[in-house]
Amino acid sequence: MPGEFKRGVQPGYLRSKLLYxxxxxxxxxxxxxxxxxxxxxxxxxxHLLAGREQxxxxxxxxxxxxxxxxxxxxxxxxxxxxxSARKEGRNRYYRLxxxxxxxxxxxxxxxxxxxxxxxxxxxxALAAQRHGAPQHHTxxxxxxxxxxxxxx
Numbered sequence: 001m002p003g004e005f006k007r008g009v010q011p012g013y014l015r016s017k018l019l020y021x022x023x024x025x026x027x028x029x030x031x032x033x034x035x036x037x038x039x040x041x042x043x044x045x046x047h048l049l050a051g052r053e054q055x056x057x058x059x060x061x062x063x064x065x066x067x068x069x070x071x072x073x074x075x076x077x078x079x080x081x082x083x084s085a086r087k088e089g090r091n092r093y094y095r096l097x098x099x100x101x102x103x104x105x106x107x108x109x110x111x112x113x114x115x116x117x118x119x120x121x122x123x124x125a126l127a128a129q130r131h132g133a134p135q136h137h138t139x140x141x142x143x144x145x146x147x148x149x150x151x152x
Contacts, residue, residue: 033100034107036080041065042073046096049083053095 037043041063048059056074060067074094077083081100085092 033080033082033104034111036076037082037104039073042077045070045073045077046082049094049096053093055091055093057091059094
Protein backbone atom coordinates (compact mmCIF):
# COMPACT_ATOMS: atom_id res chain seq x y z
CA MET A 1 0.00 0.00 0.00
CA PRO A 2 1.20 3.54 -0.64
CA GLY A 3 2.46 5.37 2.42
CA GLU A 4 3.42 2.18 4.28
CA PHE A 5 7.00 1.36 5.10
CA LYS A 6 8.51 -2.10 5.00
CA ARG A 7 10.02 -3.81 8.04
CA GLY A 8 7.80 -1.97 10.52
CA VAL A 9 9.58 1.41 10.27
CA GLN A 10 7.20 4.14 11.38
CA PRO A 11 6.97 7.41 9.37
CA GLY A 12 7.48 9.45 12.57
CA TYR A 13 10.74 7.62 13.22
CA LEU A 14 12.12 8.49 9.79
CA ARG A 15 10.95 12.09 10.14
CA SER A 16 12.69 12.42 13.53
CA LYS A 17 15.90 10.86 12.15
CA LEU A 18 15.86 13.31 9.23
CA LEU A 19 15.21 16.26 11.55
CA TYR A 20 18.06 15.11 13.82
CA UNK A 21 20.43 14.90 10.81
CA UNK A 22 19.45 18.40 9.68
CA UNK A 23 19.99 19.84 13.16
CA UNK A 24 23.43 18.20 13.36
CA UNK A 25 24.34 19.60 9.95
CA UNK A 26 23.33 23.13 11.01
CA UNK A 27 25.10 22.90 14.36
CA UNK A 28 28.30 21.72 12.70
CA UNK A 29 28.23 24.84 10.50
CA UNK A 30 28.16 27.17 13.50
CA UNK A 31 31.72 28.14 14.35
CA UNK A 32 32.87 27.75 17.91
CA UNK A 33 34.04 31.20 18.97
CA UNK A 34 36.40 29.75 21.57
CA UNK A 35 38.05 27.48 19.02
CA UNK A 36 38.34 30.26 16.43
CA UNK A 37 39.81 32.73 18.94
CA UNK A 38 42.31 30.16 20.25
CA UNK A 39 44.44 30.24 17.09
CA UNK A 40 47.47 32.52 17.76
CA UNK A 41 47.15 34.73 14.64
CA UNK A 42 43.45 35.32 15.25
CA UNK A 43 44.11 36.05 18.93
CA UNK A 44 46.66 38.65 17.84
CA UNK A 45 44.11 40.18 15.45
CA UNK A 46 41.64 40.46 18.33
CA HIS A 47 44.29 42.22 20.44
CA LEU A 48 45.09 44.62 17.60
CA LEU A 49 41.41 45.40 17.10
CA ALA A 50 40.88 46.03 20.82
CA GLY A 51 42.45 49.46 20.41
CA ARG A 52 40.56 50.69 17.36
CA GLU A 53 38.89 49.86 14.09
CA GLN A 54 41.42 48.98 11.35
CA UNK A 55 41.64 48.00 7.70
CA UNK A 56 42.98 44.68 6.45
CA UNK A 57 46.09 46.51 5.23
CA UNK A 58 46.71 48.07 8.64
CA UNK A 59 46.34 44.68 10.31
CA UNK A 60 48.42 42.81 7.71
CA UNK A 61 51.36 45.13 8.44
CA UNK A 62 51.72 43.35 11.81
CA UNK A 63 52.10 39.87 10.26
CA UNK A 64 54.59 38.07 8.05
CA UNK A 65 51.81 36.20 6.22
CA UNK A 66 50.06 37.59 3.15
CA UNK A 67 47.24 40.11 3.27
CA UNK A 68 45.01 37.38 1.84
CA UNK A 69 45.83 35.10 4.79
CA UNK A 70 44.96 37.89 7.22
CA UNK A 71 41.67 38.39 5.34
CA UNK A 72 40.88 34.68 5.76
CA UNK A 73 41.51 34.92 9.51
CA UNK A 74 39.28 37.99 9.70
CA UNK A 75 36.56 36.18 7.77
CA UNK A 76 36.59 33.33 10.31
CA UNK A 77 36.48 35.82 13.18
CA UNK A 78 33.55 37.55 11.49
CA UNK A 79 31.71 34.24 10.92
CA UNK A 80 32.24 33.38 14.58
CA UNK A 81 30.67 36.72 15.52
CA UNK A 82 33.81 38.14 17.14
CA UNK A 83 34.44 40.99 14.70
CA SER A 84 32.30 42.99 12.34
CA ALA A 85 33.26 44.81 9.16
CA ARG A 86 32.04 47.82 7.26
CA LYS A 87 32.94 48.82 3.76
CA GLU A 88 33.98 52.36 2.99
CA GLY A 89 35.14 52.94 -0.58
CA ARG A 90 37.71 50.28 -1.40
CA ASN A 91 38.49 49.50 2.22
CA ARG A 92 36.90 47.14 4.74
CA TYR A 93 37.19 48.32 8.31
CA TYR A 94 37.16 45.68 11.02
CA ARG A 95 36.31 46.17 14.69
CA LEU A 96 35.51 43.93 17.63
CA UNK A 97 31.88 42.90 17.94
CA UNK A 98 30.89 43.72 21.53
CA UNK A 99 28.20 41.04 21.82
CA UNK A 100 30.46 38.39 20.27
CA UNK A 101 33.32 39.26 22.61
CA UNK A 102 30.93 39.17 25.56
CA UNK A 103 29.81 35.69 24.47
CA UNK A 104 33.47 34.63 24.18
CA UNK A 105 34.15 35.94 27.70
CA UNK A 106 31.21 33.87 28.99
CA UNK A 107 32.54 30.76 27.21
CA UNK A 108 35.99 31.24 28.78
CA UNK A 109 34.44 31.76 32.23
CA UNK A 110 32.29 28.63 31.82
CA UNK A 111 35.32 26.65 30.72
CA UNK A 112 37.43 27.71 33.70
CA UNK A 113 34.57 27.33 36.16
CA UNK A 114 34.04 23.78 34.93
CA UNK A 115 37.77 22.96 34.99
CA UNK A 116 38.23 24.44 38.47
CA UNK A 117 35.19 22.51 39.73
CA UNK A 118 36.76 19.32 38.37
CA UNK A 119 40.08 20.17 40.03
CA UNK A 120 38.36 20.85 43.38
CA UNK A 121 36.40 17.61 43.09
CA UNK A 122 39.55 15.63 42.28
CA UNK A 123 41.40 17.25 45.19
CA UNK A 124 38.56 16.44 47.60
CA ALA A 125 38.44 12.83 46.38
CA LEU A 126 42.21 12.52 46.77
CA ALA A 127 42.10 14.01 50.28
CA ALA A 128 39.29 11.65 51.26
CA GLN A 129 41.24 8.72 49.85
CA ARG A 130 44.34 9.72 51.84
CA HIS A 131 42.44 10.17 55.09
CA GLY A 132 40.56 6.91 54.62
CA ALA A 133 43.69 4.91 53.78
CA PRO A 134 45.36 2.95 56.57
CA GLN A 135 48.14 4.93 58.20
CA HIS A 136 51.55 3.38 58.74
CA HIS A 137 54.24 4.56 61.10
CA THR A 138 57.10 6.33 59.41
CA UNK A 139 60.67 5.81 60.31
CA UNK A 140 63.62 7.94 59.36
CA UNK A 141 64.30 5.64 56.42
CA UNK A 142 60.75 6.26 55.12
CA UNK A 143 61.20 10.02 55.00
CA UNK A 144 62.95 11.39 51.91
CA UNK A 145 65.81 13.81 52.56
CA UNK A 146 64.79 17.47 52.65
CA UNK A 147 66.49 20.20 50.65
CA UNK A 148 67.87 23.05 52.69
CA UNK A 149 66.01 25.58 50.56
CA UNK A 150 64.16 28.76 51.55
CA UNK A 151 61.01 26.80 52.45
CA UNK A 152 62.75 24.43 54.91
